[in-house]
Amino acid sequence: MAGWLAVPYLDLPTWLTPAQRGTVVALAERNDAAHGDELLGLVLSGSAARDLATGLSDLDVMVVLTDRAAADRSTEKSQEVDEIVEAWSDLTTVAPFGTEYWWYRWSYAWAPVLLDRTGGALADAVRRQATLSPDEADAVLVDHDRLDGWLNFAYRALKNDRDGRAVEARLDAAESVPWLLDVVFAMAGRVRPYNKYLPWELREHPLEGWAADDLLGLVQRTLDGDASAVRETFARVRTACTAHDRRRGHTRTTDMVDGWGRELAIFDGTGG
Structure with missing residues (x-):
């Protein structure tokens, strides 16, 4: 009717x-x-x-x-x-x-x-x-390699920075950002927003453990090719992986990070 x-x-x-x-x-x-x-x-x-x-x-x-x-x-x-x-x-x-x-x-x-x-x-x-089930979140992080992909670009950015390749470091750092955003939103059980709405969502609907200004600041510094921002982000992502795995009752994301072995030394500035 x-x-x-x-x-x-x-x-x-x-x-x-x-x-x-x-x-x-x-x-x-x-x-x-x-x-x-x-x-x-x-x-x-x-x-x-x-x-x-x-x-x-x-x-x-x-x-x-x-x-x-x-x-x-x-x-x-x-x-x-x-x-x-x-x-x-x-x-x-x-x-x-x-x-x-x-x-x-x-x-x-x-x-x-x-x-x-x-x-x-x-x-x-x-x-x-607009939300991810726990299994969907794991699929984004691990099965679709968004966590490993972010690590890859971040690692390459730091190697280029170490070797004095400023442009190459900045390009790899910039490419790491979309992967990073998939990671942090997947851990929150949410679909990553379109870039236009990223600041709005972070401020209006905060992510646990990622204050809006903190994450946006890390993103901006990463886009600028700041190696220290990449290292700070790695430390926070590693902590987030531990919390995520504890909630899920597995070790899949921490295992993926730890699988990089001694290559991870570059993230604390001691190797790579």
């Missing part, structure tokens, strides 16, 4: 402007009229979802439909809003790390659910997209 949707049924963030609220209400009423009960919900994403919109930002609204209704729709874009059609089966399917849709998962992180006609199942699915 269509036509019953009204503003009280929408849970709109307080920071939306009157114009943005009007756009969302119009979109909701249009989709309710078109799909009735096959409209399962609406989710706000993008900058507006995190209260970071500027005068140049549009709205990103995910229109969650039954699979049957979604099959006849595609994403529609205008100057004011991107109306992104999402089939229920796609929303409830969690893409593994490294697959085509993995990177899309963070778009659901901290995304306000504007309408949920599923009795909470939609809100649960949104949260699940």
Whole structure:
């Protein structure tokens, strides 16, 4: 049955402007009229979802439909809003790390659910997209080598720095950063945010053991090719691995680090 949707049924963030609220209400009423009960919900994403919109930002609204209704729709874009059609089966399917849709998962992180006609199942699915199960976290860290990959780039950066290759050291240090961010967010059970939202997420949703300014400072110094930042980060990652393994009841991440053997001496400046 269509036509019953009204503003009280929408849970709109307080920071939306009157114009943005009007756009969302119009979109909701249009989709309710078109799909009735096959409209399962609406989710706000993008900058507006995190209260970071500027005068140049549009709205990103995910229109969650039954699979049957979604099959006849595609994403529609205008100057004011991107109306992104999402089939229920796609929303409830969690893409593994490294697959085509993995990177899309963070778009659901901290995304306000504007309408949920599923009795909470939609809100649960949104949260699940942006979080990692313990097994997923281990897969990111170990099976997909993000921890070992970060160590590799960090090690190479320090070797280049030791040998007086400043440009090469800076390049390897910079390449280590995406791997590092995958590591620290995976240990927290979260999908790494898009770069645009990294400072916002660290400040609004802090990571245990990684104060926002501390991690952002280490990242900036690493990007600048600062070898001391790489060494400081290694010490903190090693501590985090110990805590992660204790929580998980295994030694997989500490074993991976310890497997580097005497090569680790370069991280305390005594070898390599």
